[in-house]
Amino acid sequence: MAEVMKIDLGNYEGPLFTGRPRGKAIREKLELDKLDDGVNTFVVDVPQSAFSVTSSFFLGLFGPSVIKAGTPETFFNRFEFRAPPVLRAAFADYVERALQGRSFFQHM
Amino acid sequence: MISMLARAAAEPLRARRYKLDVIIPERFSVIDDPTGSLTLITGFAAILRSSSRKIQRIFIDHGRLREYDLAANGLLAVIVSDLREERAGGRRLRLRGRYPADPSVRRVYEELAITKYLNIETVKSEASTEPSLEVFDVRRAASIEPEGVAARYHEQKAGEFVEHVDRCLVRGSNRRLTATGKLDLSNYVAEILANAEDHAIGRYGHVDWSIQGYLDESAKPASCEITIFNFGPSFAQTLNLVPRDGFTWIEQVRPYLDRHAATRNNSGRFREEELLTVIALQGGVSSKNDVEETTRGQGTVDLIRFFQAVHAECNGATGCGAEMAIISGSTYVKFDGTYKMEGQQSTTSVIAFNRGNTLEAPPDPKYVQSLGRLSFPGTIISIRFPLSSASSRLVEERNNGGSDEN
Numbered sequence: 293m294a295e296v297m298k299i300d301l302g303n304y305e306g307p308l309f310t311g312r313p314r315g316k317a318i319r320e321k322l323e324l325d326k327l328d329d330g331v332n333t334f335v336v337d338v339p340q341s342a343f344s345v346t347s348s349f350f351l352g353l354f355g356p357s358v359i360k361a362g363t364p365e366t367f368f369n370r371f372e373f374r375a376p377p378v379l380r381a382a383f384a385d386y387v388e389r390a391l392q393g394r395s396f397f398q399h400m
Numbered sequence: 401m402i403s404m405l406a407r408a409a410a411e412p413l414r415a416r417r418y419k420l421d422v423i424i425p426e427r428f429s430v431i432d433d434p435t436g437s438l439t440l441i442t443g444f445a446a447i448l449r450s451s452s453r454k455i456q457r458i459f460i461d462h463g464r465l466r467e468y469d470l471a472a473n474g475l476l477a478v479i480v481s482d483l484r485e486e487r488a489g490g491r492r493l494r495l496r497g498r499y500p501a502d503p504s505v506r507r508v509y510e511e512l513a514i515t516k517y518l519n520i521e522t523v524k525s526e527a528s529t530e531p532s533l534e535v536f537d538v539r540r541a542a543s544i545e546p547e548g549v550a551a552r553y554h555e556q557k558a559g560e561f562v563e564h565v566d567r568c569l570v571r572g573s574n575r576r577l578t579a580t581g582k583l584d585l586s587n588y589v590a591e592i593l594a595n596a597e598d599h600a601i602g603r604y605g606h607v608d609w610s611i612q613g614y615l616d617e618s619a620k621p622a623s624c625e626i627t628i629f630n631f632g633p634s635f636a637q638t639l640n641l642v643p644r645d646g647f648t649w650i651e652q653v654r655p656y657l658d659r660h661a662a663t664r665n666n667s668g669r670f671r672e673e674e675l676l677t678v679i680a681l682q683g684g685v686s687s688k689n690d691v692e693e694t695t696r697g698q699g700t701v702d703l704i705r706f707f708q709a710v711h712a713e714c715n716g717a718t719g720c721g722a723e724m725a726i727i728s729g730s731t732y733v734k735f736d737g738t739y740k741m742e743g744q745q746s747t748t749s750v751i752a753f754n755r756g757n758t759l760e761a762p763p764d765p766k767y768v769q770s771l772g773r774l775s776f777p778g779t780i781i782s783i784r785f786p787l788s789s790a791s792s793r794l795v796e797e798r799n800n801g802g803s804d805e806n
Contacts (some may be wrong), residue, residue: 305551308559310590312696313547313598321549343562343579344586347698348594355695378579390695392748394647394684396759397655 294331302339309345315352328357328370338375345379347386358390401541401608401631402482404777405445405475408438412446418456420447422476426464430471430627431725431782434732437472438774445479460497460518465505470512470535470612471627471782477514478539478610484517508616511535533614536564541608544597554597557611558590565615565624569787572617574798581794588706589628591699592781596630599638599687607632608778615787623721625784632778634729636676638687652685656759663762674768677731682759683741683749701749703781704741710785711737713792722785730775734767 299322301309309315319325328334338345351358354371361367364387373380406412413422422444430437448455460476480495487493497518500506509515511533538557545552562577562585569575577585589611596609609630616623633641642648656679663670679685681704686696711722724735733753741751753763787795 304549308551308555308562308586308590310555310558310586311552311594311597314549314551314555317547317549343582344559344590346587346590346594347702348591351695351698358695376579378583382583386698389683389698389701389743389748392684392743394697394748395651396682396750397651397659 294333297327297332297334299334299336301342301345302337306339306342307344309342309349311346312348312352315349315354317352319353319356324353325356328360330360330370333369334371336371336373336375338373338379340376342376342379345375345382347382347389350383350386351390354387355390358387362391364388364391402445402448402479402486404631405442405479406449408775408777409442409446410439410773411443412450413440413443415447415455418454420455420458422458422460424460424462424465427467428465428472429467429469430475430727430780431469431723431734431784432467434725434727434769435771435774438727438771438776441472441475441479442774442776444476448479448483454491456492457494458496460495460514462500462509463498465500465509466502468500468505468508469627469782469784470614470625471629471780473509473512473514474537474610474612474627475629475780477512477517480514480517481539507618508533508614511614513537513612533616534564534568535612535614536561537610537612539608539610541606543606552597554593554609555590558586558593561589561611561613561626562586565613568615568617569795570798572615573622575795576798578792578794578796584706584709584794587702588783589626591702592628595699596628596632596779599633621721621786621788623784623786625782627780627782629776629780630778634673634677634731634776634779635680635726636673636729636731639676639680639685640672642687648685648687652682653679659760660762670762670765670768671770673729674731674763674770677726677728677733678753678763678768679759680728681726681733681751683743697748701741704735704749704751707735707783707785708737708740709793710783713785713788713794722783724781724783726779726781727771727776728779729777730771730773732769732771734769739764739767 358367361370367387373383427433428437495518500509512535540553562582566577597607611628613626657675660670660675681700683701684697707724726733739751739753741749742757743749752759753767754761
């Protein structure tokens, strides 16, 4: 049965959340690889005092879930972010960038 | 670190017996004169390492200096700092210096670390009403920290730097960073420091980076300068280590090298190092991407976008004063608003440093240059930009509720 799970970044030292290794470590601690099974949904609380969540941290923590979701819409349907508006806008940008193609060249 | 710089030197400075005079030229700026500045810095390190001399007296003469930047002077300070540490309790070392004669330059210099090492007598003008500057200056030269859920040292310092800039704004002009300003500035600093840590770790097990910055509210217009440099592999060296059968090399690096390695530029032809450095700056490129389905390689997008944001605050006017330079190994990349990073159709952000912004064409050699025999054993990223006196996307009046308040 689908569950709504809470992730509270207030449990971790802020007001800056940076670094891919740190995001990854928190993902491992939360066992997100196991819990993000495509059925469960998540509410992510970002403290009001946070003034930065970098793309590296965000994608360290949520990147595999972004890839699994495949589209920004699916990802944000699974992960609801309660965060200051400027950070919510940044998260949308990170997700979109993460899902872009990476090949620059047509093969000759 | 002195040894690393010395090995990168084209030739050492000359000393007279046990005395070394370091004459700082009129322009000592990595952004504006990378060749001249690095020649002096690496040459200074080289003479200190030369086995034929044991320098006992050093005089650093800034008298002629008119154009400067934090990076050039920060590197000089790091050399002097490390030298003092080496000589502590050993052979005597006498350090002296002279301030810049230009009062506006001297005002900044009085707050820089290099000045504090040189025992220069400080006589502040009684008539001066300009507030003194506060320079943020942190260096980390240590073994790697273990990774985990706690914030690491560089993450804490990135936050402290943003708070420092905010305090300077409040004190100087009763303004503050907007929520967007705080986010963009912290993304810029944090991503550069994280890159310095993450890529140095695997190869060296030791990190050595510095961040320096100041906000000058007395300048007209008010200006901010930030420099971050680290010792370790360059962008090109890091990218050159990727597996040849992995996604990054096959899909991103090799095609770019194949297309442009034979292209002529002002120095002959583009070397592989310049081309690797350009590719390393593109969105979605990371030495740690083995496969296409990965989310790495966004840090450089954040730093270039920050520069574009501050440049846009000048309404994108040429000569607005916002400039950024990256020196990595012996490649120099210049940003002055002429070329922009843009997202392309369904693919990641690209900055090709040419008119069509396409990686199918070579970069403009005025903006991607080889430093020839000179190199820096790591990466320097320096930015300076004016701050609008009016409220803007990045800065606002303190009594303004702010449209993007938390």
